[in-house]
Amino acid sequence: LGSESLDRPMRVCVATCNRADYSKLAPIMLGLKEDKDFQLQVIVMGCHLIDDYGSTYRMIEQDKIKIDAKLHTIVRGEDEAAMVESVGLALVKLPDIFLRLKPDILIVHGDRFDALSTATAAALMNIRIIHIEGGEISGTIDDCIRHSITKLAHYHVCCTERARGRLQAMCEDNERILLAGCTSYDMLLKSNTKNCQLIIDRWVEKGVKPKEYIIALQHPVTTDLHNSLKMFDLTLEALLEFGKKTVLLFPNIDAGSKDMTRILRRKKIENHPNFSTAKHIPFEEFIVLVANCACIIGNSSAGVREAGAFGTPVINLGSRQTGRETGENVMHCRDADTKEKILHALELQYQKQYPPSYIYGDGHAVSRIIKFMKELDVIDSIQKQFIFPPMPDGVSQDIDHILEIQSALA
Ligand code: UDP
Known part of the structure; x- marks a missing residue:
């Protein structure tokens, strides 16, 4: 077991950028915080820290989750160039934080430009990445960002069977994919919505x-x-x-x-x-x-x-x-x-009522994710392998192979 092969709790860094990812990451953070096999590290960045977007970092404080780093990473302007510069600013600031926190693994969610910076920085610094909610499709630039993070990630936690199928179609290793369901369902299926x-x-x-x-x-x-x-x-x-x-x-x-x-x-x-x-x-x-x-x-x-x-x-x-x-x-x-x-x-x-549907989750995603994480190997080689369709071998030679044949003939 991954966490057993370490002689200390696994350092799990979670990077959250806005309320959209926090609604999915909060249940995981709370689960990790309660488990002695993990040491939770939290980076708060993006529009969490901006008043115009609700200063949503306060939710994290209210949830009594300790924040290890707060990074201002948004270049204002709210246009395409500002989004690119924000990615750049995050890329400049993240390495120092990763060097200080030394995470064994990073959890990143979804399809936002901020998540692209976190995943890029972690991948370049040889930090393992778990990507939450890969394999889905949507419009806007988010779709391309989500699939790009899939390529950088070492493990995938997805929400539906179709998402898993798409991750496999993108040549990701099925052994590294967990179909857990959407973590926000863990909270919403428990909530009492009658008292409204x-x-x-x-x-x-x-x-x-x-x-x-x-x-x-x-x-x-x-x-x-x-x-x-x-x-x-x-x-x-x-x-x-x-x-x-x-x-x-x-x-x-x-x-x-x-x-x-x-x-x-x-x-x-x-x-x-x-x-x-x-x-x-x-x-x-x-x-x-x-x-x-x-x-x-x-x-x-x-x-x-x-x-x-x-x-x-x-x-x-x-x-x-x-x-x-x-x-x-x-x-x-x-x-x-x-x-x-x-x-x-x-x-x-207006005012129609439909039967409920539970496509995205059954309310038990977090316990599946914690179990999956306890079995991860965070010590062995980090080199990622893609599962490409079979193709003819190349023509280059391999000295070990030649020596093997020679000794078999000798
Ligand atoms: N959300 C929330 N409060 C709000 C609006 C949204 O908690 O005032 C949650 C919502 O339930 C969802 C997430 O934030 O889980 C994302 O919503 P949003 O529309 O901001 O972003 P999207 O996911 O569409 O990019």
């Missing part, structure tokens, strides 16, 4: 009943910015006309974020009586809102992944989640090019 009134009062409006409000959560699509901004404008127009109570979350930090915020300010959404806005709602409360809303509209992964567990209706707009597995609760509006189309989707989905 106080949470609705806080985030939507006092006295609004369950199933009488919409959650809107839309992020930029970096590979199709122009259309993505137009779609956001049309979505707000449709929501204004639909006239129901709506809690609207601000977009993430990707290129285009500031343009989206400008659109919603121009329409005076923050002062409109039907709307409440938030930068971030703590995960436990967000989940209760998801479970009890009349529908979700936008392109957040929360719509395609988490809403299914409650049978909550979702209108998934545009290409950001293209290719994700979903339950029947999701209605796609891929080409959301008119207000009327979005409005029609709202009319069809």
Whole structure:
């Protein structure tokens, strides 16, 4: 066993960049923290540390998880160049932290540009990498980033059978893949979503009943910015006309974020009586809102992944989640090019109830991951092998092979 072959606990470094990865990494961190075979090390970076995006590092402090390093890695600007510079800044800062913490293994989640820097730095420094949530497909640049991290990672923890199949198709070794399910399901399947009134009062409006409000959560699509901004404008127009109570979350930090915020300010959404806005709602409360809303509209992964567990209706707009597995609760509006189309989707989905679907998890992902990690070898060669389809051998010679033949003939 890996941790037994070490004469000390395995140093496991977890790098978290924003609330999206923290909702998946927190259950793993809490599991590792409780287990004496592991020493948890935590790096907090990215937009966790930025007030405009909710200063979400506070969730980590509230969870009583010790933070070993806080790194400012975001170059502001919210455009494509700023994302690249942010990757560069993280790459400059991470080596010192890795040298200090000396992790045996790094856990990195998903498909964000920050995760690409963490995985790149670790791979170049010969630190083993476990990648969470590989093998999935989606739109925007995230898809390419996710698959790039797959190539850098030594181990994969995936959420669905199809994701595992894709990892194998990408020539990853099946022995290094764990199908665990999505770790956020460990938390959301345990949460009590019935006690919701106080949470609705806080985030939507006092006295609004369950199933009488919409959650809107839309992020930029970096590979199709122009259309993505137009779609956001049309979505707000449709929501204004639909006239129901709506809690609207601000977009993430990707290129285009500031343009989206400008659109919603121009329409005076923050002062409109039907709307409440938030930068971030703590995960436990967000989940209760998801479970009890009349529908979700936008392109957040929360719509395609988490809403299914409650049978909550979702209108998934545009290409950001293209290719994700979903339950029947999701209605796609891929080409959301008119207000009327979005409005029609709202009319069809509002207040519907679907059967729950558990495509992404059964609530036991963390215990599988901990068991898998206890069996990892963190001492032997780190050289990664890819499992390519059979191909003809090369023509070069091997001295050991020649000596073997000569001694067999002698
Ligand atoms: N989330 C949250 N509070 C919020 C909005 C989202 O806890 O106010 C969680 C959500 O449940 C999901 C994750 O953050 O697990 C990602 O959501 P987001 O839309 O920010 O990012 P995406 O995964 O679509 O990039």
